[in-house]
Amino acid sequence: MPIQRINPFFIIGTNRSGTTLLRLILNAHSQIAIPDEVEYFKCFDNNSRCIKHWRHLKISSVQYKEFVAKFLESRTEIFPDVNIAKLKDDITEAEQFDFKKPYEMALEALAQSQGKQRWGEKTPSNLFFIDILSDMFPHAKFIHIVRDPRAVVNSLNEPMFWPFPNDSVINALNWRRQINITSLSLDKFVAPENKIFIKYETLVNSPLKTIECICDFLNEKIEEKMLLWHKNCSSYMKQTAQIFNRNAISPLNRNLIEKWKNKLSHHEVAAIESICRKEMLNFGYEMENLTLNPSGKLEVILSSAAYNWHCWRNRNRRGLLMHQKAFSRFRK
Numbered sequence: 001m002p003i004q005r006i007n008p009f010f011i012i013g014t015n016r017s018g019t020t021l022l023r024l025i026l027n028a029h030s031q032i033a034i035p036d037e038v039e040y041f042k043c044f045d046n047n048s049r050c051i052k053h054w055r056h057l058k059i060s061s062v063q064y065k066e067f068v069a070k071f072l073e074s075r076t077e078i079f080p081d082v083n084i085a086k087l088k089d090d091i092t093e094a095e096q097f098d099f100k101k102p103y104e105m106a107l108e109a110l111a112q113s114q115g116k117q118r119w120g121e122k123t124p125s126n127l128f129f130i131d132i133l134s135d136m137f138p139h140a141k142f143i144h145i146v147r148d149p150r151a152v153v154n155s156l157n158e159p160m161f162w163p164f165p166n167d168s169v170i171n172a173l174n175w176r177r178q179i180n181i182t183s184l185s186l187d188k189f190v191a192p193e194n195k196i197f198i199k200y201e202t203l204v205n206s207p208l209k210t211i212e213c214i215c216d217f218l219n220e221k222i223e224e225k226m227l228l229w230h231k232n233c234s235s236y237m238k239q240t241a242q243i244f245n246r247n248a249i250s251p252l253n254r255n256l257i258e259k260w261k262n263k264l265s266h267h268e269v270a271a272i273e274s275i276c277r278k279e280m281l282n283f284g285y286e287m288e289n290l291t292l293n294p295s296g297k298l299e300v301i302l303s304s305a306a307y308n309w310h311c312w313r314n315r316n317r318r319g320l321l322m323h324q325k326a327f328s329r330f331r332k
Contacts, residue, residue, distance in 0.1 A: 008107065009141035009218060010133055011122035012186070014178040016155040017147040018200035023122045025211060028229040029220060033111040034120040035078045040103045041129050041319065043071050051132055051318070054099035065092045068102050079106060081113040100136045118220075127178055128319040130185035141218060142190050144182060147200035148285050149175045149276040150269060154260035165322075168268040169303040172275040174321045177311070179279050199283065204252050267296050274300055 011026075011034070013019040027034045044051050050058075057064060068091050072084050079087075087109050091102050107119040126133060133140060153171040165171070186195050196217045203210045207227060215222040225231075230251055264272070270290040273280065274297075280287060292300070307322050314320045 006118040007139040007141060008104075008118065008137055009120045009143060010126055011120060011143050011145065012127050012130065012182055013122075013124060013145040013147070014127070014152060014175055014182075015124045016152045017124075018145050018203060019122045019124060021200075022143070022145055022198075022203065022214075023120070025207075025226050025229045026120060026214070028226045029215075029223055030225075031117045031220065032120060032218075033107075033114045033116040033118070034122060035107070035110055037123040038075065038078060038103075038107070038121055039123050039125065040071070041123075041125065041132075043067065044099075051099070051129070054132065054136065057097055057099070061092075061097070064097055068092055071102050072106065075106075079110050079113070082106070082109045103136070125319045127182045127185070130182070131189045134189040140194065142186060142195040143214060143217070144186060144195060144197045145200060145203070146179065146197070146283055148257075148260070149179075149280060150260045150264060150272050151200075151257065153268075153272055154263045157263075167303075168264065169271050169275065169300055170307065170322050172272040173304060173307045176276050176279055177321070179276075201257050204254055204257060207252060266290055267292070271296055271300055275304070 011019050011022055013022075023034045026032050041051060059067070065088075068088055072079070072088055076084055087106060090109075091105050094101055094105075107121065111117065111119040130142070134142075149172060152175050153168050156171040156174075157166045157168060159166065196214065198210055198214065211226055212222050215226075260269075269288050270292040273287055273290065274292050277287070310322050311320070
């Protein structure tokens with residue numbers, strides 16, 4: 001029996017900003033299902049034109065079936081209890097063919113397999129497709145979560161987070177670009193009543209109040225088990241995701257908020273703040289106001305130039321970040 005359709009929602013945030021933690025907390029709700037990262041838009045191989053015109057397919061029915069099969073068969077681990085063969089048939093036999101249908105029906109099937117009424121999604125790269133998501137799902141809700149860029153960069157610098165480089169300047173530039181794209185897109189494409197902003201630090205320091213606020217925004221009642229999400233959250237995560245997100249599957253730890261202070265060097269903190277200063281002040285993050293020496297300033301200037309060239313050269317490719325190192329000063 002199909003689930004009753006309730007407006008979906010999207011958790012929007014950069015990598016390492018707390019999107020997984022928030023996903024697991026909300027997924028613990030009896031009526032909300034949020035899978036691991038679906039990465040639906042990767043199926044389009046950066047074909048921005050194809051994505052933008054998602055209603056009007058310029059492919060044959062055979063090609064559409066191949067697209068659906070490729071999307072579902074490469075994500076069986078994300079939809080473990082879904083009958084993929086039946087879902088493929090349901091999608092391709094629908095009267096209307098478009099690129100919303102596979103995405104929506106797969107997530108509806110996931111929710112149904114868990115006996116839940118509503119689905120959400122939290123792929124970090126979705127922040128580059130807010131215009132498409134708001135067009136596909138005009139009544140969808142968007143939860144924008146932000147974390148201190150110094151903490152984000154410190155996390156991205158860890159070797160396990162390949163393909164992000166162990167380069168604090170490049171990772172700070174990536175954070176700034178993602179934050180600005182997210183803010184501009186939410187302002188332009190999403191109505192005020194359909195979006196909410198939270199900080200990772202607030203979620204960790206005041207979980208009950210923050211979760212209540214989010215549930216109120218989603219028109220859902222808070223449930224006690226949402227505060228105990230870590231008890232059985234591993235059953236809702238891929239094994240590889242558990243390795244990358246060890247902290248997200250453990251009780252909240254306030255010490256993680258300022259972990260970067262013991263990990264990043266003076267020069268790294270100064271560089272990150274010089275790059276992200278405007279955004280940090282806008283979000284209310286306290287600055288260390290460390291001085292960046294002349295060679296550090298030169299490093300930021302040269303890396304920024306290389307970064308801007310990289311973005312311009314790939315300007316027609318959505319979701320592209322810089323994953324290669326630029327120079328050597330801030331690498332460990």
